[in-house]
Amino acid sequence: MSKSIAMLASVLLGLSAMAAPAAAAAPAPAIGDLPKADAADVTEFRRQVDALYRMKEAAFARDDADTIVDRFYTRDSITFGPDGKPVIGRDAFRKEYQGIVRIANVKVEPIATHVGKDAAWEWANFRAFPKDKTQKPFTFIMLFVFAKKDGQWVSGGDAYTVGEFPGSH
Template structure:
């Protein structure tokens, strides 16, 4: 990782940058003990709602709009943490973080692997950051978002991240 990417990543989310871990190999065969998944219609509805949340988050980054992200994407008690292990807990703490990070980069969220249950789900994504300072190079976080369904609507209860990138499928 270049020094400029490490510095920008540190500024973006206040993290101590560690080298990215090697990509996990995907095993397409279900293993004994896999969790039950929701049916096709439930997964399609999750995808529709969560994709809309991701597009809202991307647009809010482009407008430097931390409040929309915090109030519409995350639960009041959401938690996030990165490789340094310092948790950020609750909307007001998220708001303090996001007011700084939305000024640094625009983002694109790309789903990689998803599990949808009846009222809880998680999704691994490549969270691509495109610095607003065009002298800086783009970089990617591997992120795990956790979601809960409340009153028929999916919302994030938080996330965990590290600098890195899932390989492209296929």
Template sequence: MSEKDLDKFRVVLRKKYDLHCKCFQDRNPEPLFDKFFTKDALWAAQGYPELNGSAEMRPFFEVVTRNYLVAIEPVKTFVCGDAGWDFVNYPVMPRDNDEKPWTFRVLFCWIRRDGQWRVNSIVSFQANELN
């Protein structure tokens, strides 16, 4: 992995993460399925059911994009050829002021298919649970 490859990967990821966060701002999950996730992506988060592929993920993201705002703060990034990962802090801010915000720690696993980077799997846990 060269620094140049890593820097280029980080630029791509920042654009993808901005798109991801905008989906939550706009309450519109569809771009996540067109430009962020692979169709066969795996989503596994502590305290939630495992979701496999767009068909299972779509109903979940329809609800969460409506009810929450998110941010993505990269911590450690790796890329090699057409695969890479990014470990991030993922603050979640409820739109309902009665609900407390929390932070996930997320490992995004990225693959490049047909020249496009997409998330193929996500594993996450709540950082607040570590304290």
């Protein structure tokens, strides 16, 4: 792994990230037998979260850490990676994101989703495409946690590790 990719992986192994599925992609299946939101709430979740992912992807492309931190995450969000070191709150997120947005563009591919009335989680492949074209793309498996506040879905954080869900190309 090159130095810049190692830096991104290292930073993301102490932070997090996201982006958007293809417009024509089918909704991800629900997880388990937990109580689920009704179809209209699930549709609204998908609409809002896909918009958050697209916003995050666009912000990565512009090296815009502030938009990601202020619009995607709650003030008290938490993230961690395989190193087990949590990053907590917007100030810490901002510090991390200011470095990582310069390294890669991203794409989020939802894999499996559970939507409750006011809380949801989503497993996803988080694909990173280094801005240094001599570097190879790589993927994180991510678990995003969402909550509904005043009718809007927002991320309360995430966890990730290097890898990808099988058969998800």
